[in-house]
Amino acid sequence: MKIKTFIIAISFLICFPSLGFAKNELVMDKEVLYWTNSGKGGEWACYMLITIEVGRDVPDMRDEPCGYTDGKFSVTLSGPPGTTVTFFGKYGFKKGNGFLTIKKTDDQMLWLWDLTDFPAGQWYSSEATDDSGAFEAFYNASPMFEQSVFSIKWGNESPES
Numbered sequence: 148m149k150i151k152t153f154i155i156a157i158s159f160l161i162c163f164p165s166l167g168f169a170k171n172e173l174v175m176d177k178e179v180l181y182w183t184n185s186g187k188g189g190e191w192a193c194y195m196l197i198t199i200e201v202g203r204d205v206p207d208m209r210d211e212p213c214g215y216t217d218g219k220f221s222v223t224l225s226g227p228p229g230t231t232v233t234f235f236g237k238y239g240f241k242k243g244n245g246f247l248t249i250k251k252t253d254d255q256m257l258w259l260w261d262l263t264d265f266p267a268g269q270w271y272s273s274e275a276t277d278d279s280g281a282f283e284a285f286y287n288a289s290p291m292f293e294q295s296v297f298s299i300k301w302g303n304e305s306p307e308s
Contacts, residue, residue, distance in 0.1 A: 171201040171226040173299070177218035201226050205299040207238050219293045224249065224257040224282075231303050234262065236295040244297075245289025255280030263293045 175197040195212040199205060208214050224232065230251040236244030247262055252272075258279040265271045267288035275281040289295070 171230070172224075173199045173201070173232060174223045175199070176221050177213050177216060178221065199299060201230055201232075202301050204240075204301060206240060208297050208299070209238075217294060220262055220296050221260045222258075222262070224251060224259075226251060227254060228252055229303070231301065233300050233302075234296045235298040235300065236289050236292050238297045240298050240300045242287065244295055245292040246287050247292070248285045250283045250303075252281040252283060257282050261293070262296070263288070 177197070197211050197213065199211075205211060220234075224230065228251055231248065233240075233246055233248040235241060235246045247265070249257070249259070251257055253275055255275050256279070263286065265284045265286040267286055269285070271284045271286070273279075273282055273284070
């Protein structure tokens with residue numbers, strides 16, 4: 148795990164030097180599950196970061212880079228306090244396979260390495276650390292949700308209701 152963290156950090160520093168200055172975007176990294184026969188047309192690995200500007204809803208992640216590759220997502224989110232994004236486990240913003248709502252509560256960049264590391268069915272709050280900003284999260288658990296992020300919607304909607 149330390150090697151993967153080191154490689155991701157170096158990738159950010161070398162390949163994306165302007166990323167530290169980027170504002171109002173979601174950057175997703177997909178950790179490929181090598182034991183699966185994954186992808187369209189033999190696509191086995193994904194070495195691209197997926198960048199989604201705040202406000203651009205994504206009803207179908209298959210339209211994004213590495214959309215057909217199996218894997219688990221980790222994310223960074225920049226933007227002002229109140230920036231809210233919901234990850235859905237089904238296409239078209241449907242809740243049937245779980246969802247995760249994240250709301251930033253400060254200006255610091257938010258880093259999430261595990262999209263399922265929250266108590267299910269209740270709001271969770273996290274204070275800022277040296278590595279990540281403060282946020283609130285609501286997680287509606289579903290089996291393999293972390294591998295099933297299929298759509299993304301921005302805004303202050305409350306999907307738990």
